[in-house]
Amino acid sequence: QVQLVESGGGSVQAGGSLRLSCAASGYTYSTYCMGWFRQAPGKEREGVANIYASIGVTYTNYADSVKGRFTISQDKDKNTLYLQMNSLKPEDTAMYYCAAEKKRCYYSVLGEPGFFGYWGQGTQVTVSS
Numbered sequence: 001q002v003q004l005v006e007s008g009g010g011s012v013q014a015g016g017s018l019r020l021s022c023a024a025s026g027y028t029y030s031t032y033c034m035g036w037f038r039q040a041p042g043k044e045r046e047g048v049a050n051i052y053a054s055i056g057v058t059y060t061n062y063a064d065s066v067k068g069r070f071t072i073s074q075d076k077d078k079n080t081l082y083l084q085m086n087s088l089k090p091e092d093t094a095m096y097y098c099a100a101e102k103k104r105c106y107y108s109v110l111g112e113p114g115f116f117g118y119w120g121q122g123t124q125v126t127v128s129s
Contacts, residue, residue: 001026002024002025002026002027002100002118003024003025003026004022004023004024004098004099004100004118004119004120005022005023005024005120005121006020006021006022006096006097006098006120006121006122006123007020007021007022007023007123008020008021008123009096009123009124009125010124010125010126011126011127011128012088012125012126012127012128013127013128013129014088014089014090014127014128014129015087015088016088016127017084017085017086017087017088018085018088018125019082019083019084019085020036020082020083020085020096020098020123020125021080021081021082022034022036022080022081022082022083022098022120023078023079023080024079024080024081024100025079027100027102031102032052032100032101032102032103033050033051033052033100033101033102033103033104033105033109033115033116034050034051034052034072034074034081034098034099034100035047035048035049035050035051035098035099035100035105035109035110035116036048036049036050036072036081036083036096036097036098036099037096037097037099037110037113038092038094038095038096038097038125039094039095039097039122040093040094040095043094045097045113046063046094046110047063047108047109047110047111047112047113048062048063048066048070048072048083048096048110049061049062049063049066049070049072049083049110050072050105050108050109050110051072051073051074051081051105052104052105052106053074053076054104054106059105059106059107060072061105061107061108061109061110062110063110065091066085066092069085069086069087069088070083070084070085070086071083071084071086072084081098083096085125088125088127089127090127090128090129091127092125092127093125093126093127094124094125095122095123095124095125096122096123096124096125097119097120097121097122098119098120099113099116099118099119099120100116100117100118100119101115101116101117101118103115
């Protein structure tokens with residue numbers, strides 16, 4: 001059974017950095033599309049980044065709002081997904097969720113939360129001004 005557990009959230013001042021982690025069990029990252037989504041109170045869930053690795057090539061896609069500030073990566077040996085978040089802004093405040101699905105995602109699937117069948121419980125990120 002696929003399980004995803006996020007960690008690394010917290011409170012930080014604007015301009016600071018955080019690194020989120022998503023530990024997976026029950027499958028291997030190499031065959032799955034992985035993604036990070038976030039949801040702020042009163043708002044819809046928003047795609048942040050997705051990643052897929054195939055035959056030595058890694059495909060990543062980012063929401064425009066985080067391009068140049070966030071980096072998605074994965075460590076296959078540790079079966080762990082990461083989201084490095086730099087230059088954080090108050091508008092980045094949200095619950096962040098890790099998602100996975102056994103499908104290819106060469107292109108952005110950030111507008112399709114239904115693409116993913118497996119979700120973590122979320123980790124809160126709060127950015128103060």
